[in-house]
Amino acid sequence: MTRILAISGSLRTDSWNTTLLRAAAELLPSGAELVLHEGLKAIPPFDEDDEHDPHGTVTLLRDAIARADAVLVATPEYNHSIPGQLKNALDWVSRPSATNALRGKPVAVVGTSTGLFGAVWAQAEVRKVVEAVGGKPLDRELPVGQAPQHFDDDGQLATPELREELSSILEELVAAATAQLPVAV
Secondary structure, eight states, rough: OOEEEEESSSSTTOHHHHHHHHHHHOOOTTTOOOOOOOGGGGGOOOGGGGGGGHHHHHHHHHHHHHHOOOOEEEOOTTBBBOOHHHHHHHEEEEEHHHGTTTTOOOEEEEEOSSSSSHHHHHHHHHHHHHHTTTOESSOOEEEEOOOGTTTTSOBBBHHHHHHHHHHHHHHHHHHHHHSSSSSOO
């Protein structure tokens, strides 16, 4: 079973990005499971003084990433960039650099917003950070602009083209994760 850890960059209870991740769970290829990480809000600000004795919520996130075969991030866009709490979590996870939990891990980044552009700049920024810390971001994006128009009352992605594109991204992410899994002998 390929395990995908899903992280929403939004802290809002009724976040469109968390809704997008839940919709992704329904579109996963056979043999894959999606686990939603819900502890982003509790992660304290990154502080090098605390780097070697991190808060328990940081350890939980690091461990969740380490147990996952791949990571799926859904990010909103705040002021044309990454939400602070998501960037903060990535900063924590990037330590220690040589052995961080994202190093070598396949990562897909998607995003949605109520505006026209679907968090396209934030997605590019998250991919840049993931690559800088040693992760392997897919060279794909899924900008879902005007979010309320694309989800049905059950939170499912209702636009066929967006469903197809998200399915394709998930297939590529699972394939990248599977290519890295150790072969059982």
